[in-house]
Amino acid sequence: MTEVGGRILSLKDFLQILFEESEIELNKEALEKIDKNFEFLKQFSTEKVIYGINTGFGPMAQYRISDDRTLQLQYNLIRSHSSGSGKPLPPLLCKAVTIARLNSLMQGYSGIHTETVELLATLINKNIVPCIYEHGGVGASGDLVQLAHLALTLIGEGEVYFEDEIQPTAEVFNRFNIQPLNIHIREGLAVLNGTSAMTGIGMINILQANKLLHWIIILSAITNEVVGAYSDHFSYELNIVKPHKGQNWVAAAMRDILSDSKLIRSRKEHLYESDAIRQKEIFEDKVQEYYSLRCVTQILGPIFDTIQHAEKIVTDELNSVNDNPVVDHENHNIFHGGNFHGDYVSLEMDKLKIAITKLSMLSERQLNYLLNDKLNQKFPPFVNLGVLGYNFGMQGVQFTAVSTVAENQTLSFPMYVHSIPNNNDNQDMVSMGTNAALITKKVIDNSFEVLAIQMMTVLQAVDYLDCSAQLSSKTNAVYTAIRKIFPKFINDMPRYKELAKVKDYFETSDPLALINAELPVANN
Structure with a gap:
């Protein structure tokens, strides 16, 4: 059971509801606050001009709406803006959007009837998920189009995901005797105005980025093990003199993972104190590794810091009041502004996708090092365990990795600076936050493919050297687990199904549990 309302909903709480299907319980004090807020709005809005209650919306706000049409106005808003296109978002993302919207409304500043949050909680608990489409939101007056499809579900229309298929909302509601939401004052605008689509998707992105x-x-x-790298590049002494949090976290993680490795070499032992080395004019081994091996802490450190900051910002957004206007019953006023603007999330998603693109580039370079015998001088071309020239090893999948990283690089152009005025220029600066979150998700999905290809190659390299017993206990656990789904191969066969299996394993498994480590995720 996860309580929503009256407290900060953390990433851990969010993921518990989303993945573990923890049942939601609405905080009673928060429900009382919502009720007081609703009653205040009902009284305060009498004989006053209040945006979105007795006016039109956006540039149409100059038109007064008569009292007998105000409720229908909310239905008109929902139906007219249910205009999404493209592919339906996966059910997991749609559920994330629903959780995010519920948590925002539970703050008690939206002037809604408690029926709204009670219905949202019911849908989440029964795993009835609104069907939301990828295209439509510009992330300025909130995620209007995506959230309109959520609101359409609440009034019993449109479609929902239920039992792994898209079904008419009305049929599913009838099956469970669920009553559609009745509009009381501004429930349509309260659900539509907000950043919950980009925020819900952003929370999943942060989980997967971690x-x-x-x-x-x-x-x-x-990779450092199989090439016999030196240990000093991830040593405490080298990294602590550059006091970035992420760099030192990554270095500590590598030291923990490699603590009992028999393959990592000591520079002191092999170079400083070796008589044989002192007498050589030309060294067969590189004195320093290539940057993709030697600069791991400096490359991944900023990525750690970026993920950590994104978690802080997006979690703050998750717990924010992000619709307009803000109904403040405690100060007896209604404040008009722009809390629905999505720049905070948009910028974090753009930074996150740039960071993850760099992560995939590092993976591709390490992969290339393993596959190019002229660089590593240790493995056959393409880590080919068969007959050179007759068999091809990992040659084919390298093309997939390179093309996927190239796509990531193109997708890394920021949405944050891609504002296009619309809505009769009322929305003259927009965030494109949902676009940013969805493109970031694509970059993350792509990166799992690239890392899966690197892992397949690394395992082949381990078997070429026959060195699994010399791996650290933690990396040996990874080797053993993934070899169960991707066996050693010599002869050429299609690899796309095995690639899909390894990618799926990466996406759904907990790497820290696999290596029995308790490395920190991202502390706010």
Whole structure:
């Protein structure tokens, strides 16, 4: 059971509701606050001009709406803005949007009847998920189009996901004897105005970005092992003199993962105190590794910091009042402004996708190092365990990794600076926040593919060296787990199904549990 309202909803709480299907319980004091807020609005709005209650919306706000039409106005808003297009968002994302909208409305500043939040909680608890489409929101007056489809569900119209298929909302409501929402004053505007689409999707992005970060640290550790890298580049002494939090966190994580590795070398032992090395004029081994191996802490450190900051900002947005106007019963006033504007989330999603693109680039470079025998001077071309020239090893999947990283690089152009005025220029500065969140999700999905290809290659490299027993206990646990779904191969066969299995494993498994580590995720 997860209580919503009256407290901060954390990322952990959010994910518990979303993935563990923890049942929602609405905080009683928060419900009382919502009721007081509603009663205040009902009294305060009498014989006053209040935006969105007895006026039109946006540039149409100059038109007064007669008292006998104000409730129908809310229905008109919902139906007219249910204009999304493109693909339906996956059910998980739609449920995330619903949770985010519920939590915002539970703050008690939206002038809604308690029926609204009670119905939202019912839908979440019964796993009835509104069907929302990818295209439509510009993220300025909130995620109007995406949230209109949520509101359409609440009034018993449109479609929902239920039992893994899209079904008419009315049929599912009838099945459970759920009464559609009745509009009381401004429930339509309260549901539509807000940043809950970009925020809900953003919360999932942060979870998956954290997972990618943990996987690439593990992959970097194993890659350093199989090439016999030196330990000083992730040492405490080297990293502490550059006091960035992320860099030192990554270095500590690598030291923990590699603590009992028999493959990582000591520079002191192999270079400083070796008589054989002192007498050589030309060294076969590189004195320093390539940057994709040696600069892992400096490359992944900023990515850690970016994810951590994104979690702070998006969690703040999740717990914010982000509709307009703000109905403040405590100060006996209604405040008009722009809390529905999505720039906070949009900017964080753009920063996050740039960071994750860089993460995928690091993975691709480490992959290239393993596949290019002229660079590593350790493995056959493409880590080919068969007959050179006759078999192809990992050659085919490298193309997939490179093309996917290239797509990430193109997708990394920011949406935050891509404002297009619309709504008769009423919305002359927009955030494009939902677009930013959805493109970030695409970059994250792509990156799981790239990391899966690197992992497949690393495992082949381990078997070429026959060194699994010399891996650290933590990386050996990863090797053993993934070899169960991707066995060692010599002969050429299609690899796309195995790639899909490894990617799915990466997306759905907890890498920290696999290596029995308690590395911090992101502390606010």
